[in-house]
Amino acid sequence: MKPTAETRHTSASTPSAPIRPEHSGPPQKPVKTVNPLAEALQLKLDYEELTNCMRCGFCQPACPTFNETGLEAASPRGRIALMKAVADGLMEPDQAFKDQMNLCLGCRACEPVCPSDVKYGHLLEQAREAIEQHTHHPPHIRFVRSVMFKHMFPKQSRMKLLGKGLRLYQKSGLQWLARKSGVMKLFPESMSQMEKILPEASAKGVIETLGTVFPAEGEKIARVGMFRGCIMDVLFTETNINSVKLLAKAGFEVILPEAQNCCGALHAHSGEMEAAKELARRNIAAFRDAGVDYIVSNAGGCGALLMEYNHLLHDDPEWAEAAHWFAERVVDISDLLFRRGRLPRFHGGHADDGPVTVTYQDSCHLRNVMKGGIAPRQLIKRAGNVNFVELKNADKCCGSAGIYNLVQPDMANDILEHKMEHVKKTEARYLLTSNPGCLLQMKLGIEKEKLGSSMKAVHIVDFLYERMNEDTTDSGS
Numbered sequence: 001m002k003p004t005a006e007t008r009h010t011s012a013s014t015p016s017a018p019i020r021p022e023h024s025g026p027p028q029k030p031v032k033t034v035n036p037l038a039e040a041l042q043l044k045l046d047y048e049e050l051t052n053c054m055r056c057g058f059c060q061p062a063c064p065t066f067n068e069t070g071l072e073a074a075s076p077r078g079r080i081a082l083m084k085a086v087a088d089g090l091m092e093p094d095q096a097f098k099d100q101m102n103l104c105l106g107c108r109a110c111e112p113v114c115p116s117d118v119k120y121g122h123l124l125e126q127a128r129e130a131i132e133q134h135t136h137h138p139p140h141i142r143f144v145r146s147v148m149f150k151h152m153f154p155k156q157s158r159m160k161l162l163g164k165g166l167r168l169y170q171k172s173g174l175q176w177l178a179r180k181s182g183v184m185k186l187f188p189e190s191m192s193q194m195e196k197i198l199p200e201a202s203a204k205g206v207i208e209t210l211g212t213v214f215p216a217e218g219e220k221i222a223r224v225g226m227f228r229g230c231i232m233d234v235l236f237t238e239t240n241i242n243s244v245k246l247l248a249k250a251g252f253e254v255i256l257p258e259a260q261n262c263c264g265a266l267h268a269h270s271g272e273m274e275a276a277k278e279l280a281r282r283n284i285a286a287f288r289d290a291g292v293d294y295i296v297s298n299a300g301g302c303g304a305l306l307m308e309y310n311h312l313l314h315d316d317p318e319w320a321e322a323a324h325w326f327a328e329r330v331v332d333i334s335d336l337l338f339r340r341g342r343l344p345r346f347h348g349g350h351a352d353d354g355p356v357t358v359t360y361q362d363s364c365h366l367r368n369v370m371k372g373g374i375a376p377r378q379l380i381k382r383a384g385n386v387n388f389v390e391l392k393n394a395d396k397c398c399g400s401a402g403i404y405n406l407v408q409p410d411m412a413n414d415i416l417e418h419k420m421e422h423v424k425k426t427e428a429r430y431l432l433t434s435n436p437g438c439l440l441q442m443k444l445g446i447e448k449e450k451l452g453s454s455m456k457a458v459h460i461v462d463f464l465y466e467r468m469n470e471d472t473t474d475s476g477s
Contacts, residue, residue, distance in 0.1 A: 035092045035093065036134055037092075037093045037130060037131065037134040038086055038089070038092050038093055040130035040133055040134055041083070041086050041087060041093060041126075041127060041130045042086070042087050042089075043130075044126045044127075044129060044130045045083055045086075045087050045123060045126050045127065045130075046119075046122065046123060046126065047087055049118060049119055049122065049123055050080060050083055050084045050087060050123065051084070052116045052117070052118045053077065053080045053081075053084075053116065053118050054115070054116050055077055055081070056077075056115060056116075057075075057077055058113045058114060058115060059075060059076040059077055059110035059113060059114055059120075060075045060076075060077065061113075062109040062110050062112075062113050062396075063075050063076055063109065063110055064105055064107060064109070064396060064397045064399070064415050065103055065104060065105065065411065066078075068411060068414050068415065073096075073100050074100060074103060076104075076110035076114075076118075076120050078100070079100055079101065079104060079120075079124070079127075080118070080120065080123065082097055082100060082101075083123060083127055093131075098131055098135075101124065101127050101128060101131060102128075102131075102407075102408070103408060103411060104124055105364075105397050105399070105401040105404055105415075106121060106124055106269055106401055106402070106404075107364035107365075107368065107397040107401060108120065108121045108304075108364060108365065108368040108369055109364060109368055109395065109396065109397065111368055111369075112367075112368055121369070122311065125268055125269070125271075125273065128269070128270065128271040129271045129272075129273045130271075131271060132270065132271025132272065133271070145270075145272075149266070149267055149270070149272050149275055150275065153230050153231075153262040153266060153267070154261055154262050154275070154278075154279055155261075156205075156230065156233070156261055156262075159230050159231070159233070159234050160203050160204075160205065160234065161203070162201075162234060163201045163202050163203045163205075163234035163235070163237075164201075164203030165201075166198070166201035166234070166235075167200065167201045167202060167203060170198075170200060170201060188409070189409065190405060190406050190409035190412075191406065193444060193447070193448075194405070194406070194440070194444065196444075196447055197440060197443040197444050197447050198235065198440075199235050199236065201234055201235055202233075202234060202235075202237040203234075204237065205228060205233040205234070205237055205240065206226070206228050206233060206237060206240035206241050206244060206256060207228065207256050207258060209237070209241055210241060210244055210256070211256075212255065212256045212257070212258055213253070213254070213255055213256075214244050214245075214247075214248050214253070214254040214256070215248065215253055216248055216251050216252050216253040216254075217248055217249050217251065218251055218342065219251065220251065220252070220253050221250075221251040221252055221340060221341065221342070222251075222252055222253070222293040222294060222340065223252070223253045223255060223291070223292050223293050224247060224252045224253070224254055224255065224292055224293060224294040224295070224296050224336070225254075225255045225256070225257060225287045225290050225292035225294070225295045225296065226240070226243065226244055226247070226254050226255065226256050226296050227260065227263070227283075227295060227296060227297045227298075227299075227302060227303075227306060228240050228256060228260065229262070229263065229297075229299055229302050229436075230261070230262040230263075231436060232298070232299050232302070232436050235436065236436050236439075236459065238462065239298060239436075239459045239461050239462055240298070242461050242462055242465035243296075243298045243333055243461050244256070245465065246333075246337065246344075246461060246464060246465050246468065247296065247333065247336075247337070247341075249344050249468060250337050250341030250342050250343060250344065251341055251342040252294075252336075252341065254296075255290045255292055257286040257287055257289070257290045258286075259282065259285070259286035259289075260282070260283050260286045260287065261279055261282050261283060261286075262279050263279065263280075263283065263302040263305050263306055264276035264277070264278075264279035264280055264305060264312075265301050265302055265304070265305040265402065266402050266403065267279065268305060268312070269401075269402050270402075270403075273312075276305075276312060277312055277313060277316070280309045280312050280313060280319075280323065281313070281319055283306070283309075283326070284309060284319065284322050284323055284325075284326045285322075287326060287329075288322060288325065288326065292329065293329065294329050294330075294331050294336060295326065295329045295330045295331070296331060296332075296333050296336055297330060297331070297332055297333065298332070298333045298434070298459070298461055299363075299434075299435050299436055300332065300363025300364070300365045300366030300367075300370065300372070300434050300435035300438070301363065301365050301402060301435050301436075301437055303330060303331075303332050303365065303366060303369075303370050304365030304366070304368075304369035304370055305365075306326070306327070306330045307327050307330040307369060307370055308327065308369070309323040309326050309327045309330075310323045310324045310326070310327040310328075311327075330370075331370075332366055332370050332372045332375070332434065333461060334372060334375040334376040334379055334434060334460060335370075335372050335375040337375070337379060338374075338375035338378055338379055339375065343379075343382065344468045345384075346379075346382050346383035346384060346464055346467040346468060347383070347384050347385070347467050347468075348383065348384035348385025348386065348467070354385075355385050355386060355387040356385060356386060356387065356429045356430065357387045357389055357426065357427055357428045357429050357430075358380055358383075358386050358387065358388050358389070358428055358429065358430045358432060358463075359388070359389045359390070359391040359394075359423070359426040359428040359430070359431055359432070360376060360377060360380060360388075360390075360391060360394060360431075360432045360433065360460070361391060361394055361398055361419075361423075361431060361432070361433045361438060361442060362394050362395050362433075362434075363433060363434045363435035363438050364397050364401070364438075365435070366434050366435065367395055372434075373395070376432070376434055376460050377390075379460065379464060380432065380460065380463070380464075383463075383464065383467050384467075389426045389427075389428060391422055391423060391426055391428075392422040392425070393419070393422055396419070397415060398415065398416060398419050398438050398441045398442060398445070399411070399412035399413070399414075399415035399416040399419065399441055400412070400435075400437035400438050400440065400441035401437070402437060405441060405444075412441075416441060416444065416445050416448070417448075419445060420445040420446075420448070420449050423442075423445065423449075423455075424449065424451070428455060429454070429455060429456065430455075430456055430457075430458055430463060431446070431455055431456070431457045431458070432457075432458055432459070432460045432463055433457070433459065433460065434459070434460050436459075439457055439458075439459055442457035443457045445457075
């Protein structure tokens with residue numbers, strides 16, 4: 001049984017002593033008031049999960065921040081030790097504790113290599129939720145968090161307005177003026193760099209373009225619900241459209257529920273767990289009403305949280321069963337195409353001078369949570385005229401991790417720099433990935449290394465759709 005906050009604190013901080021009869025002996029000193037953050041952590045952290053860690057250290061080679069710093073505290077084992085020390089009342093969570101929790105990318109590469117199957121990602125989210133509840137942000141940070149987490153990401157109509165504003169900025173000459181005048185230098189370097197590689201935004205998403213039902217070609221294999229995402233549908237609308245058409249070509253009827261909203265991943269990773277749960281409830285209701293056989297994601301970061309809605313809502317008796325129904329139907333688009341679809345024949349693109357070299361960077365959450373590392377590679381290899389080169393350490397994080405590259409730019413840049421050293425050695429024409437954050441980070445790496453004339457970062461769906469023959473299909477594997 002998980003000890004309560006009070007019993008754990010008392011047992012860890014009060015030395016053993018003979019039990020005195022009531023009213024005997026000198027009066028006891030008042031119990032020291034528990035640090036509010038420590039108390040919150042003691043209540044939220046899954047104590048059984050903390051004790052599952054055997055401190056074997058298998059997680060350390062898989063951890064990007066440990067590899068960069070060499071510090072025990074910057075490894076999953078070290079962070080779990082810090083959490084447990086707070087849970088046991090042996091230390092108070094100071095700023096150094098918060099910094100280590102925030103330095104973690106949340107890539108969860110530690111989980112597949114853990115012999116005890118410690119759910120480190122769940123512990124990290126619990127810790128960050130407690131930290132967020134007891135952090136007093138400056139007014140401007142509170143304002144930005146409120147706008148983004150409460151009034152922007154959860155509202156698809158407002159995301160469309162954001163897309164419209166970005167498109168106006170990109171097409172009206174304002175972007176050219178901002179760059180030419182040096183205005184972008186007033187912003188943090190991480191933001192000005194990201195502005196350079198933003199794709200063309202759109203105010204018209206996949207539903208506005210294709211409708212809510214897209215029929216299968218030929219005999220229908222299954223009815224699938226397409227998760228469009230929030231940022232995905234604004235900055236990568238074409239990828240969403242291509243995803244639907246690719247699924248239909250492979251034999252799936254595609255349903256796009258209008259009531260769906262943001263998956264809640266950015267909220268969960270930033271300590272906004274109650275908001276994440278509310279978003280989960282809305283998505284569950286939307287897709288369950290649609291009566292789908294599968295719920296398809298084309299973004300590894302979204303798909304991982306969608307697949308864990310059952311964990312997110314496990315303590316909600318009203319939604320636990322529905323969350324389980326939802327979670328067991330979530331699948332990445334590559335995995336569904338490869339394992340169930342009637343695959344189109346993928347031709348060799350427009351290369352006229354021999355095979356085009358292609359490499360692939362894993363989405364951490366797709367690989368580590370959704371277990372989807374095989375299908376993308378198999379699909380790429382099916383394309384004609386392709387020379388697939390495996391990227392060294394493709395399973396290591398690229399440094400994107402949601403908004404990590406904005407809030408932890410130094411560590412993100414160090415990780416990206418090392419990633420690009422391996423990317424350059426592939427001499428690939430196409431650098432493919434399966435997640436929008438990873439795609440932007442790879443675009444940033446190409447920009448930093450001045451490789452734009454010889455290399456292009458592309459979502460795997462767009463790469464395959466461009467090479468899809470219209471007249472022939474293969475049976476699925």
